[in-house]
Amino acid sequence: MKNLVQVALGVLTAIGGFVDIGDLVASTATGARFGLALAWVLAVGTIGIIIFAEMAGRVAAISGRPVFDLVRERLGAGMGLANLLASFFITLLTLAAEIGGVALAIELATSVNYLLWVPLVAIVIWVVVWRLPFETMDNTFGLVGLALVVFLLAIWRLHPDWHGLAHSALHPTVPQGEGHPTYWYFAIALLGSAMSPYEVFFFSSGAVEQRWTRQDLIINRTNVLIGFPLGALLALALMFTAAIVLQPQGVDPTHLSQTVLPVSLAFGKLGLALAIIGIFACTFGAALETCLSCGYTVAQYFGWQWGKFVKPTQAPRFHVVVLLSLLAGTLLVLTTIDPIQLTEYSIVLAAAALPLTYLPVLLVANDRDYMGDKANSGVSNLLASLYLVLLLVVSVATIPLLIVTKAGG
C-alpha cells in the first residue's frame, strides 16, 4: 500500500515537474506562431526524454552511478571535461532563466518589477536547497505545479474549432509568412524544452539521492512512462491555448503575461490565480533542479561527495558549487538580460548538447558488467539508437539555423 502511494506520488510529481520556463516559452511561442503545426515535435521530444530518463534512472538504480559519473567513465578525463564545461554552462543558463521565470511570475501577480524579486528568489532557493529534505522539496513543487492543469481545462472552455485543430496537428504545414528555417528552428527549441539534459542529470542523481535499488525500477518505469507523457500534456495544453487565442489575433508572445491571457479569458480570476501559482511552482522547482544539477555534474565528474542525502559538511565542495552557481545565475539575470530570451537560447543550446550526455548513458545501459540482466533489450536499443541519430542531426543543424533565422526572428 505504501508502495502504491509512493508510485502515485512519484507520477504526480513527474507530471508537475515536467514543465519549466523552457516549456512555457517554447510551447506558447510555437502555438501562437505555428498553431499546432509543431505539436508532433512535442511527441517526438516526449518519447525521447522517456527513453533517455528511463535508461539513466535504471542505470542509477542498478549501479548507483548517476549520469555525469558515466560521462567521465566512458569519455575519459579530457572529453569528459569538455562535456562538463558545455553541460554546466547550459545548465547555468537554464538556472538563470528559471530564476527569471519565478521573478516574472511574481511580477505578474504584483506588478512590481521582476528585478526587485530576483535577489529574494535566489535567497529562498538557497534556503530550500540547503535545508529542505530532497523528497519534500521534489514533491512539493511538483504537486503545486499541477495547478497548470488549468491550461488543459481552458481548452474546452474556449470552445475551439476541434476539426481545424486536429487537421493542423495531423497535417502540419508551415503557416504563411513563416519560413522553413524558422519552422525548424522552433522545432529544435521545442525539442530542447522537452528533452533538457538537466532533467536527466537531476532524475538520475535523484534516484541515487532517494537510494533507489533494483526494487525501485517500477517507480522509475511509472514515473517516466506515465508521469512524463501526462506532463507533456500540460506543455501541449499551453500550445493549444496559444493556438486558439493568440494565433488568430497575431500575438507573438514575448512575456508570461501573454501566456496566461487564454486562461483569464476562459476562467477569469480563479483560473488566472491557478495559472500564476502553477507557473511559480514549476519554475521554482526547475530552479532548484538546475541549481542542484550544477553541483551534481561538477561533483560527479571530479568524484566528490555530493547530494542532499548527507549532511552539508559531508559534501562541502558540492555545496560550494551549488552556492556559486546560484550566485552566477542570479547575477546573470540581474544584468537585465530578458529572461524569456535567455530561455530561448538555453533550450536551443540544450538540444544541441543532447548527444554529449545521451551517448554515454546509452553505452552504459548496454554494458552487462554494470547492468547484468537489466541491460537494454533489443527493442529499446533499436529505438534508443534511432534517437541517437536524430539527436546528432539536431545537434549539427542547430547552430546554422540559429544564425540563419537570427534566433527565430
Place this chain on the structure above:
Amino acid sequence: MRRAMTLLLLLAVSGCTGPVRSFGVYESKAANTARKTASAVATAELAVQVATRDRTFGRTAAQTLAEAARDAGDTQGIFDAIQPPDRRSDQLRSQLDDLLQPAVSTLEDLRTAARRGDVESMARIAAPLEKLAGELQDFDEAHR
C-alpha cells in the same frame, strides 16, 4: 567550448541590427515592425477585454498593458533609428509612422488607465485598437 558558445551568443544577439542599404531590406524591417506592433496592440486588446469583464486582477492587467506599451515603444524606437536608404523608403516610413504613432500613444494611455484601475475609460481608449491592429497586419502582409 564554453568560449565558443559565449561568442555565438554574442553573435546571435548582436546580429539583429545593422546598416540598411537597400529598399528591399528596409521594407522587410518595416513589415517586421508592423507585425511586432500589431502583436502588442492585439495583446492590449485581449488585456482590455479580460479587464473590462472582470476576468483578471488589476495588477496583472496593469502589468500586461505596461509590457505591451513598452514593446510597442521599443519597436518604434528601433525602427526610427534605421536610416531610410532612398526616396521610396521615406514614403514607406511615413506610411508606417502613421500607424505606429497612434498605436504607441493609445497603448501608453491604456497603461496609465490600467495603473489607476480606471476600467471604464480603458474600454473607451481601446476602441481604435481593433482597426489599428488590422491595418498593421495588412501593412505587414503587403510588404513582407
Place this chain on the structure above:
Amino acid sequence: MRLSELLGCVVVDERGRLVGRVHDVRLVQDGPPIGQFGASLRLLGLLVGRHAVDPEHRRIQIAGSVDDLGPPEPIPRQPASPGAVSGPAARRR
C-alpha cells in the same frame, strides 16, 4: 611512472617501424600481495591500435618485429590462471 604516460604513446619496433598507438594497458592480478587488496596488478601488455598517430607524441620502442605481433587475445569471462593469458601485444622495453 604513471599509467597516463603510457596511454597514447607511439610504439615502434626494434627496427624503428611503427606499430601504433597505445590505447589501453592490460593488467593481470598475479603479483606479490599488496595490503588488503590481495595479489597486486601486474602490467601484462600494451594494447596498441593502428589508427592515427601523432608524431609529436612520446615513443616506446619494443623488442621484436612488428610482423610478429598479432591481435590481443580476448579477456576470458572467468578469471584464468596467470599462465593462460599470453602477452597481447608486446612487453615494454
Place this chain on the structure above:
Amino acid sequence: MQAAGRVLDAGLKLLDRQLIDSQGMLAGKVDDLELTPSQDDPQRLYVTAILAGPGALAGRLGGRLGHLLERTANRLRDSPQDRPARVPFGVVKQLNSAVDLWVAKEELETDRLEQWARQTIIAKLPGAGDAPQ
C-alpha cells in the same frame, strides 16, 4: 579480495572510476595509476597506487587547461610536494563499477581539498552539520 589471475584493461575498467570509502562516501576518482618496477625484475611493473585529485588529473589533461588545474591544485595545497595525492593500492577492497576502499576517506591524502572547503566555507553556514531528514 580479488580472484588472483584475473585480467583487466586499465583504461577501460579502472581509470576514471569512482572511489568509494569504507563508509560508502565518495572519495574522488581514479585519475591516474602509479606503476612501480619490481625490485628483483625492473621489467615487471606493478600498480602500487591510485592517483587522485586535481594534481593527477592535470597531468592527463595536458595543455593550458591542465596547467591551470595544476597551478590551482598547488595553490590550494592539494599536496605539499610536487606530486599528486596517492591512495595506496593496498587499501583497495574491490573493483567493480566503482572502486571500493577499506579505509575512510578522511585518512586519504585526496581529501584535503574537501576538508579545506568544509572548514573555510561550509561549516560556517548555519545548519551545515544537520543531518538530512
